[in-house]
Amino acid sequence: MTHDALLVLSFGGPEHPDHVRPFLENVVRGRGVPPERLDAVEQHYQRFGGVSPINEQNRALIAAVSEEFDRRGRALPVYFGNRNWHPMVEDTVQRMKDDGVRDALVFATSAWGGFSGCRQYDEDIARALSAVGPGAPRLTKLPQFHDHELFLDCFADAAQAALSTVPFGSRLVFTAHSIPEAADVNAGPPGVSNLYSRQVRDAAANVAARLGMDHDVVWQSRSGPPQVPWLEPDICDHIQALWDERVPGVAVVPIGFISDHLEVIWDLDTEARDLAGELGMPFARAATPIHDPRFAAMVADLVDDADAGRSSGLGVSVDGAACVEGCCPAVRRPVRS
Numbered sequence: 001m002t003h004d005a006l007l008v009l010s011f012g013g014p015e016h017p018d019h020v021r022p023f024l025e026n027v028v029r030g031r032g033v034p035p036e037r038l039d040a041v042e043q044h045y046q047r048f049g050g051v052s053p054i055n056e057q058n059r060a061l062i063a064a065v066s067e068e069f070d071r072r073g074r075a076l077p078v079y080f081g082n083r084n085w086h087p088m089v090e091d092t093v094q095r096m097k098d099d100g101v102r103d104a105l106v107f108a109t110s111a112w113g114g115f116s117g118c119r120q121y122d123e124d125i126a127r128a129l130s131a132v133g134p135g136a137p138r139l140t141k142l143p144q145f146h147d148h149e150l151f152l153d154c155f156a157d158a159a160q161a162a163l164s165t166v167p168f169g170s171r172l173v174f175t176a177h178s179i180p181e182a183a184d185v186n187a188g189p190p191g192v193s194n195l196y197s198r199q200v201r202d203a204a205a206n207v208a209a210r211l212g213m214d215h216d217v218v219w220q221s222r223s224g225p226p227q228v229p230w231l232e233p234d235i236c237d238h239i240q241a242l243w244d245e246r247v248p249g250v251a252v253v254p255i256g257f258i259s260d261h262l263e264v265i266w267d268l269d270t271e272a273r274d275l276a277g278e279l280g281m282p283f284a285r286a287a288t289p290i291h292d293p294r295f296a297a298m299v300a301d302l303v304d305d306a307d308a309g310r311s312s313g314l315g316v317s318v319d320g321a322a323c324v325e326g327c328c329p330a331v332r333r334p335v336r337s
Helices: 017-027 035-047 054-071 089-098 115-132 149-163 181-185 195-211 235-244 267-279 293-307
Strands: 005-010 078-082 103-108 138-141 171-177 216-220 250-253 283-285
Touching: 005 054, 005 089, 005 115, 017 035, 054 078, 054 293, 078 089, 089 115, 103 115, 103 293, 115 138, 149 195, 149 250, 149 283, 149 293, 171 195, 171 235, 181 195, 195 216, 216 235, 216 267, 235 250, 235 267, 250 267, 267 283
Parallel strands: 005 078, 005 103, 103 138, 171 216, 171 250, 250 283
Antiparallel strands: none
């Protein structure tokens, strides 16, 4: 089967200071988050001019993927839609329908299983199809890609580059978005638990093995009431512990993120880097893979596999249905930048 379009589906982010509050209200709609929590997160965005890099970086990815299709002799239009900010996925799917798209693939910009990393994108697809109504294209979501060789190669080279800037003996530390422990228990199909954290740990171990190094896996960006257990340790707590152990430096690899959006530039480039600076500890942060040509090649490979009928595994779904019945029930996490 040859599909006739690709939709890049992402989280979205504000591109002007006036966009920040309505964007955050979209993120937390229906979740009863108090206004003072939004006030705090809004300040993170305003510190960077009220602009998240995520949309710009996704547009760069779309351009790179389009160029990769051209190199492969494949004329495939690539569309862009978001969950929480413009271009909204509902509007994009309407445009796809108006353009005559009938059978499209969807690349969700998360490598992982779990509700937030996978199942919620199915919900986005179902919502968009409902909004557009009859005549909307068929939308098939591509599989999770945490174990794709090109994804791992991108991070291995980025980790090596970061390590080259800190002293010998520095610790290699992988980080991903923390989630409530209850959400991690529910991440996966029936009979499987902790899918998200296991995928993160497996990806980190694969990257570290390419470098022949020991490593740590930590978490970042937790929010919500302190009495609710989340995945730990936190990146900043871990940096402090490494300093106490007299580790000479740290190279942080944001394995959980494909691009430098706010949770990378705030939690790592600001809070974690500032803490390391206060301690006098050399700190390096590895690049995310979105600008690496191999990442665009990976997306094209996933499309080729789908066209050839080789697309399978967790995350593959049609028109917003779960990839496996009962997979990843919602345990929604509070807002975070």
